Amino acid sequence: MASEISVKSSTRSSFMAQVLLRILAMAFTLAAISVMVTSTQYILIFGIKFVATYSDSSAMRFLFGANITACIFSFISLIFVCVVSRSESDLKKYFYLFLHDMVIMLLLISGCAAASAVGYxxxxxxxxxxxAPICGIVSKFCNRVMISLVLSYLGFFSYLALTIMAAKKFM
Incomplete structure (x- = not known):
């Protein structure tokens, strides 16, 4: 009886952690998207207007796309976790969830790495x-991209934790 209660408690806390981490990943990536979109800065150099925007860099566009993908799939996987938690525990379903989390985690870290290199x-x-460095000229743009990058890394760490949790189910 005590071990049955312990198993139910462990399952419940695992479910709550899954839900919380997926909501956090969704929130971090959504925030990163909104900060990245609003990072545009206009400057005037010798009477010529220049625009600094994330869409000028393929690495920033990739990070933007990775964040959109992670945000959407976080929502879909949140629904999936809620549906799976109501049914019988099937190791095959958790394997697919593990693969999903790992793919999204890898997508996020590759976007973060590319954007970090360009940001550096x-x-x-x-x-x-x-x-030449440009952040001295377009500091608002660089600061907003940095904030977006930090939020993206937080989304990555959420998925890293989810991947570890999913892998632990197979031990």
Whole structure:
């Protein structure tokens, strides 16, 4: 009887952790999307108007797309977790959930890595390639992209935790 209560309690806390982490991942990626979209900055240099926007960089567009994908699939997987929790525990369903979480986690970290590399060059430049840093000129843009990147990394860490939790079910 005590072990049965312990199993139910463990299952309930695992379900709550799954739901919480998926909601957090959705919130972090949605916030990252909204900050990235509003990161545009206009500057005037010698009377010429320049625009700094995330869509100018393929790495930033990739991060934007990764965040959109993660946000949508977080919502879908949240529904799936709620449906699966009501039915009998099937290891096959958890395996698919593990694969889903791992793919989204890898998508997010690849987007974060690409954007981090471009962000580093934007902030510090690359002397050997004669690339000058631009963050001194478009600081509002760079700061907003940095905030979006941090939120994306938080989404990644949410999915890392979900992946570890899903993998633990197979032990």
């Amino acid at each position: 060059v934007s902030k510090y430049g690359e002397e050997k390639a004669n690339w």
